[in-house]
Amino acid sequence: MLTSRDLCSVTWRKSSHSNGDGGNCVEIADGFPGLVPVRDSKTPGGPALTFATAHWTRFVEALRQGSL
Numbered sequence: 001m002l003t004s005r006d007l008c009s010v011t012w013r014k015s016s017h018s019n020g021d022g023g024n025c026v027e028i029a030d031g032f033p034g035l036v037p038v039r040d041s042k043t044p045g046g047p048a049l050t051f052a053t054a055h056w057t058r059f060v061e062a063l064r065q066g067s068l
Helices: 053-065
Strands: 012-014 026-029 035-040 048-052
Touching: 035 053, 048 053
Parallel strands: none
Antiparallel strands: 012 026, 026 035, 035 048
8 A cells, every 4th residue: 555655755747638737637656566646736745546557557548549
């Protein structure tokens, strides 16, 4: 299980589809085998969610295909 301490020093990155106007964006952190930490870019000090890598991959693929 990840804790807030585990995530305090990671490098977060925004989607390449995000624009620079501070809109609705999510950020993810790399470096956690099997997990994808996700947070709201507008509240970087707020909570982060973690997803199994396989589930996150299916979610992103469904977005790309327009299934959601």
